Amino acid sequence: LHKRPVPAEKVEAAIKNVVQRVLSLGVREIRTRQIGEMVMEELYKLDKVAYIRFASVYRSFKDVDDFQHVIAEVRRPRAKRGA
Known part of the structure; x- marks a missing residue:
């Protein structure tokens, strides 16, 4: 959450x-x-950018497609998310 506007x-x-x-x-x-x-799960609730940052390291993103997948995941309504 470094440099993110989260109290x-x-x-x-x-x-x-x-x-x-x-x-x-x-x-x-x-x-x-x-x-x-x-x-x-907690980052998803707090800040989507922080969630994507963490996911990129945690899931060891290899290319842009990995980022696009998680961005699409964030854009979907919570009830429809697979993860």
């Missing part, structure tokens, strides 16, 4: 949501992939 309170709330979800699983270990998906 610090919302960022803190998103972090708290991820931590609570992790703790609610009640397990000693969790796959980093699960945490990454939780972070992506």
Whole structure:
């Protein structure tokens, strides 16, 4: 969320949501992939540009088509998203 217009309170709330979800699983270990998906869900709610930035690194985008796919995903209504 660096240089994005998202209030610090919302960022803190998103972090708290991820931590609570992790703790609610009640397990000693969790796959980093699960945490990454939780972070992506929170970023999607907070800021679409930050979501796309994170997705590009997290999903290891290889070319422009990868960006176009996630941009199309962001533009679709939430109920119709596949991820």
